[in-house]
Amino acid sequence: xxxxxxxxxxxxxxxxxxxxxxxxxxxxxxxxxxxxxxxxxxxxxxxxxxxxxxxxxxxxxxxxxxxxxxxxxxxxxxxxxxxxxxxxxxxxxxxxxxxxxxxxxxxxxxxxxxxxxxxxxxxxxxxxxxxxxxxxxxxxxxxxxxxxxxxxxxxxxxxxxxxxxxxxxxxxxxxxxxxxxxxxxxxxxxxxxxxxxxxxxxxxxxxxxxxxxxxxxxxxxxxxxxxxxxxxxxxxxxxxxxxxxxxxxxxxxxxxxxx
DNA sequence: CCCTATGTTCCCAA
DNA sequence: CTTGGGAACATAGG
Numbered sequence: 358x359x360x361x362x363x364x365x366x367x368x369x370x371x372x373x374x375x376x377x378x379x380x381x382x383x384x385x386x387x388x389x390x391x392x393x394x395x396x397x398x399x400x401x402x403x404x405x406x407x408x409x410x411x412x413x414x415x416x417x418x419x420x421x422x423x424x425x426x427x428x429x430x431x432x433x434x435x436x437x438x439x440x441x442x443x444x445x446x447x448x449x450x451x452x453x454x455x456x457x458x459x460x461x462x463x464x465x466x467x468x469x470x471x472x473x474x475x476x477x478x479x480x481x482x483x484x485x486x487x488x489x490x491x492x493x494x495x496x497x498x499x500x501x502x503x504x505x506x507x508x509x510x511x512x513x514x515x516x517x518x519x520x521x522x523x524x525x526x527x528x529x530x531x532x533x534x535x536x537x538x539x540x541x542x543x544x545x546x547x548x549x550x551x552x553x554x555x556x557x558x559x560x561x562x563x564x565x566x567x568x569x570x571x572x573x574x575x576x577x578x579x580x581x582x583x584x585x586x587x588x589x590x591x592x593x594x595x596x597x598x599x600x601x602x603x604x605x606x607x608x609x610x611x612x613x614x615x616x
Numbered sequence: 617c618c619c620t621a622t623g624t625t626c627c628c629a630a
Numbered sequence: 631c632t633t634g635g636g637a638a639c640a641t642a643g644g
Binding site: 461497566605 | 632633634635636639640641642643
């Protein structure tokens with residue numbers, strides 16, 4: 358269930374672990390995924406991320422991974438045991454990456470062509486421009502949280518951090534995007550920068566089963582201000598946190614101080 | 617049995 | 631064209 362900070366955590370750990378390493382073997386355990394023999398013998402040149410998508414560039418061919426809801430990647434030295442829900446593994450001379458994904462939504466694709474992630478919009482981790490977002494919100498009447506979760510507008514944004522960002526910015530998730538003021542967009546952008554960077558430093562949020570490449574849980578769950586706190590007292594005012602659906606997603610917010 | 621789940625896409629209706 | 635709702639994908643857990 359990785360969002361941007363979790364995928365960024367994996368990206369950094371993958372870079373330090375498999376950069377320049379040579380692929381020895383690729384195993385596929387799920388018939389939904391397809392094997393591509395051209396990977397064998399190639400070395401990892403570069404690893405990129407755009408939003409929640411990851412690309413392992415082999416200097417020509419590219420491996421593309423999206424973990425969706427329940428996908429996880431783990432590094433291990435030896436590959437004798439195959440844990441339940443293992444979907445694929447990519448073995449190198451010094452160890453292997455395995456993907457474990459109970460719900461089987463994760464995708465693994467190979468391309469012989471160049472990167473598809475290079476031409477993507479600016480990453481919200483390196484900075485969202487509040488004026489540009491304000492312009493893009495234009496006359497759109499959907500709830501601001503729905504806009505935040507749109508991957509074309511906010512690549513990498515996920516449900517937990519969208520709730521946290523709107524809480525910190527004190528903006529109601531129900532506000533129409535076109536009614537959010539320039540000052541509020543600035544507050545949202547500032548909150549996003551602070552929260553996402555802090556979450557990366559914490560190696561993500563482990564509410565249930567998120568673990569990093571080395572099997573360690575993240576720490577950001579201890580810093581959550583609103584997500585998962587339905588019925589509890591708001592940490593900023595005296596109101597009670599509510600949960601309602603926006604776009605089918607559980608949305609936590611404080612009716613007292615998010616206006 | 618019911619409901620929920622950190623994601624995304626597609627179809628349909630207003 | 632926009633938006634919102636529901637289903638689908640597939641599984642585990644409360």
